[in-house]
Amino acid sequence: MRLQRRALSSSEAPGVSGRTPQQFLRLMTLEGSKVEPLHGYAYDSVWAAAIALTQVMEAVKLREKYGVQKNTSEEELQRKLLEALKHTYFQGVTGPVFFRNGERMASIELLQFQGSGGVLVGDFNTSTQQLRVINHLLRFKGPAAARDRTLALEQRLHVGLLMFGIVSSAAALTIIITLTALLFTLIHRTHTCSGCLEELLLLGLLLSSSSVLISGLDGASLSPEVFQTLCSVRLWILSLGHTVVLAVLFLRSWGLYSLLSTKPPHQRRRSSLCVLLCFLLMDAFLLSTWQILDPLRREELQHGEQSVSSGQDIVIRPFSETCSSTNMELWTIALCGYKAPLMGLGCFVASSIRKSEVTRRSEVSSFSLTLSMFSLTLFSVAGAAASLLTTHNPSLHFCLRSAIILCCNICILSLMFTPQLRFWKVCVKNSEQQKPSETQIETAEEEEKEAAEEEEEEEEEEEEEDKKLLIRLNQQLKSHTAQLDADIETLTLQLRDSEPRLQHAARNNGRARCVRWTHAAQVCSEDRNSGWKPSSPDSINSPEHVQRRLSVQLPILHLSYLPGGVSASSSSTFQQDHFLFP
Known part of the structure; x- marks a missing residue:
């Protein structure tokens, strides 16, 4: 098919030039010129320009002859020329x-090309916007009319059956x-001693x-609704x-x-379960809000067109199906915003415990736990x-995404549950060699737990007994101190009362006495050798006897305040005449 402008009119009436087409x-x-399709349009355009110029020049002459303003500017001439062309017919x-x-x-x-030439099968009038088709002149070899545009074939991009089978087999093996x-x-x-955390990890x-x-x-393979x-x-x-x-x-x-916290183990376990529940509730709340406000819908993602070959007028428009929502980003x-800080904090904590030691063989080592956290x-x-990055290619997207998920799961499984498998093998091997009872290992661990609990209880009891002993000793010392204070105060009062009498006796006798100290209090030789005796047996409370008793008792009372008493090495100090009374 071909579209072309009509070179000459089919009318036999003469035109403005007086000639027919x-x-x-x-x-x-006759002039020997080669006739081209545009020669007729050039001829008519000259006549159109001539007619428009003639009209403009006549209008200018009339204005110069009869008008008030004689001169005409170039802009006005151009405007008049355009107006004349618009009204030219x-x-x-x-x-x-x-x-x-x-x-x-x-x-x-x-025109339609039939055989070696073209056949006029219709025309289109641009002034009336009408198409006239001569149906009996149209010829088509095929069963229907020829295509009037490029044929576009839509092709669905999906995961191949072989790839889906391989990845599904790997996923099934991981699940098993x-x-x-x-x-x-x-x-x-x-x-194990980690409660239900291992079961939850396997469930995840x-x-x-x-x-x-x-x-x-x-x-x-599925309907749009499914x-x-x-x-x-x-x-x-x-x-x-x-x-x-x-x-x-x-x-x-x-x-x-x-582990070094002051909280008991049951409180730590309870707080761990609360934190886990908070994580799940936060995730469920966000997913529920997403599902209610902006649910996921099926969306067709169009890709670039691909031509089949240069000889055929056919292009392929591949498309793929994806799940999307209005505010997907x-x-x-x-969803990733609240998990990223948790993963960062988990990596920091895991790196801090990578060199710590685990006392139980059935427990996961800190290094394996650190590797698991970093792997996740x-x-x-x-x-x-x-x-x-791979949304444009469903097969690549499915393959990479599935491989990353399965590799992560296998890595965590191997790191977290290998110690338990080794411990179980050791237990089975020992049971075969020593033939222990089925609950021997359990009993041993229970005994270890009971021994640890008994040690903790004994330590607590010892601490309580020490506290009680210290309290009793403190009370005894306080009571002893109070008694000694009372005795000192009594003796001080007696000394004040007997001081005048002692002075009077000293003046009468005209001699002094001194007291020496060994391990037992002794009287100076002056008093022992002297022939002085009390006047009567009733004079036991005489000033001389009171003075002698005070000289013996006061140093002993003062020494009671010394911590630990006085050692034997310090007895020489008290053998000298350090205490002299009038």
Whole structure:
């Protein structure tokens, strides 16, 4: 098919030049000029310009002759010339000549190539916007009319059956291994001391591995309604599984980090369960809000067109199906925004405990726990980046995403449950050699726990007994101190009362006495050798006897305040005449 402007009009009426289109063609041939399709339009354009100029010049002459303003500017001449062209209408050799919106109105011919030449099968009038088709002249070899545009074939991009089978087999194998580890943990639960955290960790790994099987299903095998439902199911399973694994690893790391805390073990276990519940509630709240306000829907993602070959007028428009929502980027940032700080804090805590020692052989080593936490963080970042960068290729997207999830799960399984498997093998080997009872290992661990509890109780009892002993000793010392204070005060009062009498006796006798001290108080030789005696037996309370008793008792009372008393090495001090009384 071909579209072309009509070179000459088919009318036999003479035009503005006085010639018919046939006469114009004959004249051009006689002059020896090569006739081109645009020659007729050039001829009519000259006549259009001449007619417009004639009208403008006549208007200018009339204005100069009869008008008030004689001169005409160039701008006014151009405007008058354009107005004259707009109103120009005459019959030319190419048909009616007139203009609309600055364009020449003409007739466009529709030619169909049949055999070696073209056949006029219709025309289109630009002035009336009408198409006239001569149906009996149209010929088509095929069963229908020929295409009037490029044929576009839509092609769905989906995951290949072979790739889906391989990845699904790997996911199924990972699920079987996880279920086996879960069963093993439930059977040998007494060999572990981490409560239900191991079961929750395996449950999170099981959920994340199950999301791989669902993500391989697309619209090629499912209806749009089922595919849209699977979008939400896939998001919930993967997000909850990742949250459970992250929370368990974080709590295990934090538990080793806070072993030296003053909280009892049952309080730490209770706080760990509360933190895990908070993680799950936060994740469930965010996913529920997303599902209610902006649910995931099936969306077709169009890719670039691809031509089949240069000879065929066919292009292929590939498209893929994806799950999306109106504010997909905002919800994704919110979901990753609260998990990123937790993973960063978990890596920091895990790096702090990487060199700590674990006393129980059945427990996971701190180094394995650190590697598990770092592996989860690195695989999470890699999975998010792969999901964003490979959305244009569903097969590559499914393969990379599934490989990252499965590798992360297998890595965590091997790091977290290898110590328990080794411990179980050692227990089985020992049971075969020594033939112990089935509960021997359990009894040993229970005995260890009971011994540890008894040691703690004994330490507490010893501390309480020490406290009670110190309290009793303190009370005795206080009472003894109070008694000594009272005795000193009494003796001081007696000394004050007897001081005048002692002075009077000293004046009468005219001699002094001194007292020497050994381990027992003794009287000076002056008093022993002297023949002085009391006047009567009733004089035991005489001033001389009171003075002698005070000289013996006062140093002893004062020495009672010395810590530990007086040693034998200090007795020489008291043998000298340090105490002299009048």
